[in-house]
Amino acid sequence: MTYQWRTCPSDVKHFVAHLQRGISEILYNEYVGFYLHGSLAMGGFNPLSSDIDVLVVTKTSLVVAIKRELAKFFLVCSHSPFPVEISFLNEEQLNNWQHPCPFDFHFSEFWRASYEKDLANGTYHVLNDARKTDADLAAHITVTRHRGIGLKGKPIDQVFPVIPRADYVASIVNDYQECLERxxxxxxxxxxxxxRVFWYLKEGVIASKQEAGNWGLLTFPEEMQRTVKKVVACYTKEREAYSFEKDELMALKNYISNHIQSLNE
Structure with missing residues (x-):
């Protein structure tokens, strides 16, 4: 079963509250706001497999010492029990928008081993003050403006800029290309x-993964619907509920890529 923030189980809300408290204690008076995006904000959050997706905004850039404290905090709380994907941006980065967007700190399970190594060895290979950018932030901020939930701080429309459509499309198409390969x-x-990338490019709809799957069930040809139904069932229930043949995945991939190509002609 999947949820959105309003309907999610109490343990999810308690976990998010723990995140807020911990971050607030580390940032002190630098906090501008804490914002949910992704499946927990839009619907389709599966407690067995979904990340908690968050953007945090601060008044100024974070110093390295604060980044290291944040890394220690997330190494303990992420995946206990829910994985966290979170980015920290400051007001200057948002007020002077550029794509790909600069950010101060990011944590996801992908970075766990690198942070553990830096902290254990007292090194600064990844936890440093080097300028970093993330093309995905154009998509995350767009989703936050359309479907996000502000849980602390200033209202969303006072914090996040309107992202140019070209930047949003570049962001989602970058992920789309990776998905074609993977x-x-x-x-x-x-x-x-x-x-969901196809849906946006075709009709301008910003959707969750679950909403996109349901749209595919309603609109895709009958020969594709069996595959889409299996995908949606795995996403909303158990990830291993069904297996997938290469031929059916290639057929789905080719159907979408061909239609997206035709939209650009």
């Missing part, structure tokens, strides 16, 4: 992401 490796995420 659909056999991760059929659930990649299939749903391909569908």
């Amino acid at each position: 659909i056999e490796e991760d059929p659930i995420y990649c299939s749903l992401n391909l569908i």
Whole structure:
């Protein structure tokens, strides 16, 4: 079963409250706001597999000492029990928008080993003050403005700029290209992401992965619907509920890529 913030179980809300408190204690008076995006904000959050997606905004850039404290905090709380994907941006970065967007700190499980190594060895290979950018932030901020939930601080429309459509499209198409290549490796995420990019490019709809899957069930040809139904079932229930054949994934991938190509002609 999947949820949105209003309907999610109490343990999810308690976990998010713990995140807020911990971050607030580390940032002190630098806090501008804490904002949910992704599946927990839009619907489709699966406690068994979904990340908690968050953007945090601060008044000024974070110093390295604060980044290291944040890394220690997330290494303990992320995946206990829910994985966290979170980015920290400051007001100057948002007020002077550029794509790809600069950011101060990011944590996801992908970075766990690198942060653990830096902290254990007292090194600064990744936890440093080097300028970093992330093309995905154009998509995250757009989703936050359209579907996000502000849980602390200033209202969303006072914090986040309107992202130019070209930057948003560049952001989602970058992920789309990766999903074309990785659909056999991760059929659930990649299939749903391909569908939602297609939906946006075709009709301008900013959707969750679950909403995109449901749209595919309603609009895709009958020969594709069996695959989409399996993908949606795996996403909303158990990820291993069904297996996928290469031929069916290639058919879905080709159907979407061909239609997106025709939209650009």
